[in-house]
Amino acid sequence: MLQTLPQHLQIAKVLHSELEKVEVIFSRQLESELPFVNELTAHVERYRGKMLRPTLLLLTAMAVEGDPCDGSSISARHRTIATVLEMIHMATLVHDDVLDEADFRRRGATVSSLRGNEMAVMLGDYLISNAFHLCSTEGESSLNELIGSVTNMVCEGELLQLSNRDNFDLDTRTYYEILERKTAVLVGACCRLGAVISNAPDAVVDAADRFGCGLGVAFQIQDDLLDLMEDRDTVGKSTGRDLDTGKLTLPVLLYLKKASLEERAEMLRILESRENAAMRRVLVDSGAVAAAYARAEDLVSQAKEELAAFPDSSARHLLQALADAVVTRRS
């Protein structure tokens, strides 16, 4: 590993500089003639987190090229589409805040709590609209079509989740279907598009998509575990929200699957009365949390196997490290 370290430093530098360019495209696209709109979108910058989606697109593109991963393979189109995907992700965060009535996210007040639900709905719409507009400036409608079919599925996932609110009979198949549509398909599309724009062969494009999808599901399971386990100060956004909004998560499903009739009745009582601390205790003690965590780790392992489709390179190493980080992260 040691001899690859300078290579890793080089690629981190390229990535950092490319992500800065993505931020510039992001801000420029949202610029409005209306000063009020600019004030509002400036607030969105506070939502910016790890920029996981642009990172995945850019790293996948570099992994297609292979070493020396000096960034020469990154084109303007990569940056534009990376920005489009981040903008779509931001829109879902803004609209999720309407959904979850969350008061905090990323340690800051949400748009909806500051300005009301109505402003949050319209700001999210403005982000979605700008994302599609930015995408179309590439002049390649197959990109719009691919991204449009992905966002169709994201919405279906959100609708499916809402329709299963407080459904204590939710089966794991439906649970995974929600995760796949709501989160994984978009993460998969980041990797797919990184490969597509780099003209990778079909087998590599499909492997990239499967890598991203697996990562996305694991990411969402870990998100739910953090919501269950962590305190607000660590996670930097509202916790215990899944319980409050009647969203069933993997540890609960795994617990209910094995529970006796009495255990099930007690868990339903806890769920209905929204007792997060009691729920956490039962799920930890029964091993359901550990089982959910193991499932996320499995998904990450399977995802990493897909990377065999790429040549060995420092970009591929970074994708592996990023996959591991999905389940070890604490916020």
Place this chain on the structure above:
Amino acid sequence: MLQTLPQHLQIAKVLHSELEKVEVIFSRQLESELPFVNELTAHVERYRGKMLRPTLLLLTAMAVEGDPCDGSSISARHRTIATVLEMIHMATLVHDDVLDEADFRRRGATVSSLRGNEMAVMLGDYLISNAFHLCSTEGESSLNELIGSVTNMVCEGELLQLSNRDNFDLDTRTYYEILERKTAVLVGACCRLGAVISNAPDAVVDAADRFGCGLGVAFQIQDDLLDLMEDRDTVGKSTGRDLDTGKLTLPVLLYLKKASLEERAEMLRILESRENAAMRRVLVDSGAVAAAYARAEDLVSQAKEELAAFPDSSARHLLQALADAVVTRRS
């Protein structure tokens, strides 16, 4: 006029049959693998009103061709883009219901009152996403770009309106800017796109756009007048909502412009205490309602002058009649 009557019947028949095709494309695009999503979108059909936007696109296309207006000039692309524009309009209706907390629209319960705000947000997103996806299936990214820049402006208009809620110092310039962005630009785009897809010369395309924009502003003024003047049973949706949500309308602005200090103070008291009947009385008696109505009529007259760019035809006659109907309609 009499000798053109058979021609008008012919065009009405073509239009009816084309709008039916638009409805089929609309439903097919929204079809989901998830039965629950199909149930939800079936509910959206209840929002369907006059289909003004597809009608304008199709009639403009026929007006470009001129008589005999037998529908031979309508292509699959016209129908697809007409559907896209109707879908975007529906999305704004669904999200407006979140905005305005309206309980009734088109004599039916709204998605938000039936299923909660969160479902309405996601259903609106699903419509937006499908609209962009459908648009991209045409394989012509300039269409996506034009429609994306229009929806950017629609969102800006909505945001501008929200930011001026309860702003009793709103000037008429900002009022018209809200109307233009929120409503008129999309109606203008319907006429523009009808002309563009029919390969009309630039001068005709621009005239079509101005016709639609003028119509859109007049339409919105009339909408606000209906909200002020009519009872729920006639309009078929919640009335008095503008007042409830602190949205200032043209009659109020015209009244405040000419009001004495005492009159102004009394109107602000009425606005703050949300007394719709008292407001209606003052605005009617002072002539402010008549002045707003006259403004809408002026806009329609100006819009109709743009139609001179088209050859004389029965489609052009129908566009004129449609423009007149915007200010004479009662729902």
